[in-house]
Amino acid sequence: MHKLSLDEVRAIADLARLTLSEDEVARYAAQLSQILSYFQALQAVDTSDVPPIASVLLAATEDALRADGAPVALSPAEAVANAPQAENNQFKVSAVLDE
Amino acid sequence: MTDYKTIPTPRKEACMSALTDLSLTEALAKLESREVSSLELTQAHLQQIERYDPQVQAYLTVSADLALEQARAADAARARGESAPLLGAPLAIKDVLSTKGIETTCASKILKGYVPVFNATAVQRLLDAGMVMLGKLNMDEFAMGSSTENSGFFLTRNPWNLDYVPGGSSGGSGAAVAARMALGALGSDTGGSIRLPGSFCNLAALKPSYGRVSRYGLIAYGSSLDQTGPMTRTVEDCARILQVIAGHDPLDSTSSKAPVPNYLDAMRQGVQGLRVGLPKQYFGEGLQREVREAVMQAVEELEAMGASVQDVDLPYSDYALAVYYIIATSEASANLARYDGIRFGLRVEKGDMIATYKATRGAGFGDEVKRRIMLGTYALSAGYYDAWYGKAQAVRTLIKRDFERAFEQVDVLAAAVSPTTAFKFGENSADPLQMYLADILTVPANLAGVCGMSVPCGFDDAGLPIGLQLLAPPMREDTLLRAAYAYEQAHDWHARKPALVS
Numbered sequence: 001m002h003k004l005s006l007d008e009v010r011a012i013a014d015l016a017r018l019t020l021s022e023d024e025v026a027r028y029a030a031q032l033s034q035i036l037s038y039f040q041a042l043q044a045v046d047t048s049d050v051p052p053i054a055s056v057l058l059a060a061t062e063d064a065l066r067a068d069g070a071p072v073a074l075s076p077a078e079a080v081a082n083a084p085q086a087e088n089n090q091f092k093v094s095a096v097l098d099e
Numbered sequence: 100m101t102d103y104k105t106i107p108t109p110r111k112e113a114c115m116s117a118l119t120d121l122s123l124t125e126a127l128a129k130l131e132s133r134e135v136s137s138l139e140l141t142q143a144h145l146q147q148i149e150r151y152d153p154q155v156q157a158y159l160t161v162s163a164d165l166a167l168e169q170a171r172a173a174d175a176a177r178a179r180g181e182s183a184p185l186l187g188a189p190l191a192i193k194d195v196l197s198t199k200g201i202e203t204t205c206a207s208k209i210l211k212g213y214v215p216v217f218n219a220t221a222v223q224r225l226l227d228a229g230m231v232m233l234g235k236l237n238m239d240e241f242a243m244g245s246s247t248e249n250s251g252f253f254l255t256r257n258p259w260n261l262d263y264v265p266g267g268s269s270g271g272s273g274a275a276v277a278a279r280m281a282l283g284a285l286g287s288d289t290g291g292s293i294r295l296p297g298s299f300c301n302l303a304a305l306k307p308s309y310g311r312v313s314r315y316g317l318i319a320y321g322s323s324l325d326q327t328g329p330m331t332r333t334v335e336d337c338a339r340i341l342q343v344i345a346g347h348d349p350l351d352s353t354s355s356k357a358p359v360p361n362y363l364d365a366m367r368q369g370v371q372g373l374r375v376g377l378p379k380q381y382f383g384e385g386l387q388r389e390v391r392e393a394v395m396q397a398v399e400e401l402e403a404m405g406a407s408v409q410d411v412d413l414p415y416s417d418y419a420l421a422v423y424y425i426i427a428t429s430e431a432s433a434n435l436a437r438y439d440g441i442r443f444g445l446r447v448e449k450g451d452m453i454a455t456y457k458a459t460r461g462a463g464f465g466d467e468v469k470r471r472i473m474l475g476t477y478a479l480s481a482g483y484y485d486a487w488y489g490k491a492q493a494v495r496t497l498i499k500r501d502f503e504r505a506f507e508q509v510d511v512l513a514a515a516v517s518p519t520t521a522f523k524f525g526e527n528s529a530d531p532l533q534m535y536l537a538d539i540l541t542v543p544a545n546l547a548g549v550c551g552m553s554v555p556c557g558f559d560d561a562g563l564p565i566g567l568q569l570l571a572p573p574m575r576e577d578t579l580l581r582a583a584y585a586y587e588q589a590h591d592w593h594a595r596k597p598a599l600v601s
Contacts, residue, residue, distance in 0.1 A: 009473070016432060016476040017439070017453070018469055019461030028473055031531050035474065038532055039421040042490050045497070052492030055323045056309050056499060056548030056573070057353060064352035078216040084446035091441050094452050 002036040004029050118143035119279035120596070123188055123336035126282055130177065130187045137177075137187025141170035141231050144189045148233065148280045151600060156255050157265075157275035159194050161234040162201050169231040176229070184343055186229030191281040193272050194235040195242050196222050196327065197316035201232075205318050206250040207240045209463025210444045219316025220351065221285060221327045221344045228343045233281050236271030240465045241435065242292055242320045244268050245537040248528050249467045257299060258597040259563055263521040266296030272330045273300035278600050283331035283340055287317055288551075289324045290423050291516070291541025297330055297553035298516035298566025303337040303583065303593065304330040308573040309548035310355035312341075313348030319434040321427035322353075324545040333593055334554065334584040338362040341576060357574050365577035366584040371405035373582060376509030380416035381540055387519045393557030393565040394515045397586060401513070404585055411508055413501040416543060418494050423542035424535060425478050425491035431468075432475030438463065470531060495546050502547040502572075511582050512570040514540055516553045520563040540568060550576050554583040555592035564592075 004012075009029045013020045020028070076089035085092035118140055121129065129135040145163050152158055166189060173187035197203050197215035204210040218226065226232070239249035247255045247270025255270045257263040258278040265274040269286030273296030276284050286293040288306035297304020305328045312327045319325065329340035342362050348354045375398060382391065402408045440446030440459035449458035464472070478487035505512060517537050527534040544551040550573065553566035567586070571578040587593055 004477075012473050012477050012480070015480060016472050017436075017456045017460055018464070018472065019457040020469070024469070028470060031470060032474060032477070035424070035532055035535075036477075039425060039487070042418055042421050042425075042494055043486070045415075045418060045490075045494050047490065047493035047497070050493045050496050052489055053496050053499065054492060055353070056546075066349060074216060080442075081216055082213050082443035084440060084444070093441060094448075094450075094455060096452050 002040055003033045004036070119147045121282070122333045123282040123331055123339060124333060126188055127185070127339075131182070133177070137170040137173040137231060138167065140187065141166050141189045141233070144233055144281060147278070147600075151258075151278050152280060154256065154261060154599070155258055155274050155278050155280070156253050157236055157271040157278065157280060158191070158234045159204060159206065159237050159252060159271065160202055162232055165201070166231050166233050173229055173231060183227070183229035184339065185225060187231060188229065188282050189231040189233050190225060191233045191236050191272070191275050191284045192222060193238055193269050193284065193286050195238060195287050195318050196285060197318065198222055198232070198235065201235060203235065203318070204251070205241050206238045206252055207463065207465065207468070208251045208445060209438045209460070213443050215316070217316060219327070220313035220348045222316065224344050225285070225340070236269070236275055236284060238271055239268035240468050241318070241431070242268040242287055242289055243431070243467050243471050245291070245295055245534055246522070246527065247271065247296075248524065249465060251465050254524065257521050258599050259301065259521070260561070261599070263523055263563065264299065266299035266521060268292040269296045269330065273297060273302060273304070276300070276302055276330055276332060277597055283329060283336050285327055285340075285344075286330045287325060287327050288545065289321045289427060290545050291538045293328045293330060294516050294541050294551055294553040294566065294568060295537065298568070299521040299564065301555045301564035301593065301595065302330050302332060303334045303552070303554055303587070304328070305337050305341060305552045305576065305579065306544065306550060307341065307345065307576060308550040309545070310353055311550065311574060311576065312344050313351040313354045315348055315350040321430040322434060323430060324427060334366065334580060334587045335363065337552075338366050338580050345576070355574065360577045362577060362580055366580040368581050369405065370401055370582055370585045373401070373406040373511065373578075374509040375401055375406045375408045375582070376411035376505055376512045377408065378411055378413045378416065378505070378512055378514055380413050381514035385518050386515060387559065389557070389559035390515045390519065390565050394513065394567055397556040397567045398513050400589060401582065401586060404589070406582070409509065411505045411512065413505060413543070415494065415497045415501050419498055419543040419546060420535060420539050422491045422494045422498060423538070423546055424474070425487055426495065426546070428471040428475035429478045429488050430475070432472045432479060435468070435472055467531070498543055499547045502543070502549055506572040510571065511578050514568045514570070516540060516566040516568040520559045520561070520565055544570050548573055550574075550579055552579045552583055554586060556586070557592060
């Protein structure tokens, strides 16, 4: 059994920028432990000579480069159209630096 | 001159239902011959939605005004002598695809109110081909789920039996097409999300090879796995939509430049000499009796039509589910980092910036999405990366090699889509791992990048549809369609209709 502690779950939630209730922490600890235990079977596979792949595409088969020009982009007004808070066509955020 | 008032009007309901029962192919023929207008066809579908969607709940948004406007424009274009592959055909779109000017939520509260300023390429291509867009379809939140119970808004019911799930994550697409509330729909498939609801709802449903269809504007879940594809009531309808959406897109660097064959021609080639493989590992314990029988029966019939059948070995299949859930959730944890309350969607203000991110994400994401973000974050975190993510990527190589070896021996693989037919609401939702097991036969195709399809091949004792899964090598959608079409021509499974809409 691969067991995650409540503190480990809180630490993961912090990395993932998620506020969790204490109920959620307890539930996820149990569920993630169960899921990871099932996934543990992978550790038995010998992959010592096997290269990992991040994508099924073979880099050599597809040339994805384009000419280095400015593509058609969104206007500033379009870019901020869905922002919860915007001002002067800019995204509005809280201060990130102290006085 | 005919006095139209003397022509008896057929019973309106019967007439409308006949229009929504047409396949996409039949409807296009009637549009072409002017036997029916796009406006009539569109109105019939909007009425079908009004009548049945309160029960089925497939649509998140019905864009009726836009649809009627597009239908009138399609009729006008046809009157001017113009034509296009889907001119005037009412279709619907899974809410994972960006639609300019139409709310796109991915069935998540965190994107409530988000109105894209651009179209996904697949959507744009359908619009350019003359589609009438009926609306946006429900799904599991961010395409994470196998039953559509994870929608942030409401669940969708299976038109074949309203007590059962339609499958997921493209459950709205499956249910809408099965209930004749659209001639066809787009879904997306990261680990089975087109094929599973296709199977549960009795549809022809095709997951293209990775790179065959542009992912531009497809809201990302697992970027190395996601593909957009068609869900329709016939194989030919599937081929028609795929023909329009397939092909290279400069806006997606992972989209393939391989030429797109003529799928309608390829489809009619027959299965004489086609080599069909049965992956041993896909017929193990836990396969529902009726599912096994229906799939084996279908394979025997392909053989009777001239295909040859042999067993093949995919030795790393048992590891696919673990590999999939590690890779997909790792990619998801990175992709979903963008939902931070700054550029779009929900924002829950809470002290400093980091606190705002956390509060926004904690409030906006549903249970399964949080679970997957947590799982992926864990698999990618320092100290665990090599053991989980790195290991999964290496085993992914082995799974891909399994398919490469199998496709040296056969042209197409045949199996079930899911070990069981549709399940009841709540049956798997309390146990996430149990729910993941519904994907055990579909996730390998996404990991290997091959194409796959579900085709109706029977019903279980409870009257729920069974899907035959076909898998073919990368960029060989033509082979899938060829096998599927030959099988479909010998059967009427696909033509059966849920009692709800009969």
